[in-house]
Amino acid sequence: TLIYKRESNASDLISFNASLPNVTIFAMGGTIAGSAASNAETADYKAGAVGIQTLVEAVPDIKNVSNVRGIQVTSVGSENLTPANVLNLTQLVINEVAKDDVHGIVVTHGTDSLEETAMFLDLTVNTTKPIVVVGAMRPSTAISADGPMNLLNAVAVAASDRSVGRGTMILLNDRIGSAFYTTKTNGNTLDTFKSYEAGFLGMIVDQRPHFYYSPATPTAKVQFDIRNTTVLPQVDILYGYQGLNPTLAKAAVNSGAKGLVLAGMGAASWTDPGNDVIDGLIRNQSIPVVYSHRTMDGFSDYSYNGIPAYFHNPQKARYMLMLAINAGYSIQNITDMFHLEY
Ligand SMILES: NC(=O)C[C@H](N)C(=O)O
Numbered sequence: 067t068l069i070y071k072r073e074s075n076a077s078d079l080i081s082f083n084a085s086l087p088n089v090t091i092f093a094m095g096g097t098i099a100g101s102a103a104s105n106a107e108t109a110d111y112k113a114g115a116v117g118i119q120t121l122v123e124a125v126p127d128i129k130n131v132s133n134v135r136g137i138q139v140t141s142v143g144s145e146n147l148t149p150a151n152v153l154n155l156t157q158l159v160i161n162e163v164a165k166d167d168v169h170g171i172v173v174t175h176g177t178d179s180l181e182e183t184a185m186f187l188d189l190t191v192n193t194t195k196p197i198v199v200v201g202a203m204r205p206s207t208a209i210s211a212d213g214p215m216n217l218l219n220a221v222a223v224a225a226s227d228r229s230v231g232r233g234t235m236i237l238l239n240d241r242i243g244s245a246f247y248t249t250k251t252n253g254n255t256l257d258t259f260k261s262y263e264a265g266f267l268g269m270i271v272d273q274r275p276h277f278y279y280s281p282a283t284p285t286a287k288v289q290f291d292i293r294n295t296t297v298l299p300q301v302d303i304l305y306g307y308q309g310l311n312p313t314l315a316k317a318a319v320n321s322g323a324k325g326l327v328l329a330g331m332g333a334a335s336w337t338d339p340g341n342d343v344i345d346g347l348i349r350n351q352s353i354p355v356v357y358s359h360r361t362m363d364g365f366s367d368y369s370y371n372g373i374p375a376y377f378h379n380p381q382k383a384r385y386m387l388m389l390a391i392n393a394g395y396s397i398q399n400i401t402d403m404f405h406l407e408y
Pocket residue numbers: 095096097098113142143144145175176177178179201202203204
């Protein structure tokens with residue numbers, strides 16, 4: 067184990083034991099840092115109100131698994147995070163994993179858009195070091211708040227050699243999931259993060275991660291380099307429903323969208339009048355349009371003249387498309403990226 071180097075932000079260092087691995091925590095806000103007026107309140111609270119130093123100090127057992135340094139990046143509910151915030155976080159994480167003395171990374175994050183940030187990190191941080199994105203469903207002030215145990219577990223996973231080479235992971239409720247496949251399924255319950263089809267990677271008991279398989283990479287994972295990116299292209303998601311308004315696709319493009327993702331019905335179906343509008347955008351304006359699905363799981367290879375998203379849900383497909391456009395991919399390259407190996 068290497069000693070955390072003393073740096074300008076070393077005042078953030080919470081404890082130090084030379085025999086333990088070093089884990090850097092980047093804090094984004096969310097319910098895990100939420101504060102409510104009463105300890106019975108689990109729905110009406112201010113997300114991101116509590117700083118990372120306080121969150122870590124509330125879990126003294128963290129000192130037994132790792133040395134931690136907390137860095138506050140944002141302090142908001144994750145519904146208010148933007149691609150610019152996620153890009154900034156990612157660039158910080160890339161710099162951090164390059165340091166020899168850092169074993170792993172934890173990101174504390176609101177759960178509403180947690181899977182989007184986790185997916186983005188997975189696609190852009192080229193490392194074998196563990197990156198664990200963690201949140202909570204109850205604010206830190208609640209009776210039986212889930213944040214403290216989730217945070218302790220996330221640090222334990224990031225500090226473990228067993229976690230190396232597994233990409234970015236999502237941890238809540240003792241389950242360890244792959245960022246690539248795990249999604250939020252319930253707006254309120256503690257067991258909300260699931261990966262129904264691909265399954266969990268493992269679980270954690272008494273701060274010891276247990277993985278079901280040896281390290282593996284998702285079949286269709288591509289890696290992007292965003293170290294020099296300053297702004298990500300706008301990509302919008304449109305939702306499918308009976309009698310959907312076909313002109314919204316044009317409105318999105320007119321407002322600056324460089325690509326579209328459709329949350330289609332079933333296995334990505336879109337209405338005939340909707341497809342006609344999309345077809346015009348593809349042919350006349352070379353807009354890449356990815357057909358995903360509003361259903362939680364399933365394989366969409368239906369895409370009319372667009373690009374099928376295969377297994378990816380709309381919010382994960384959106385970041386894939388943004389990164390691909392940013393990397394200068396052609397429509398054929400984008401089609402191949404989504405199709406890869408499935
Ligand atoms: N449970 C949560 O974290 C929800 C919150 N709105 C957030 O995403 O920040």
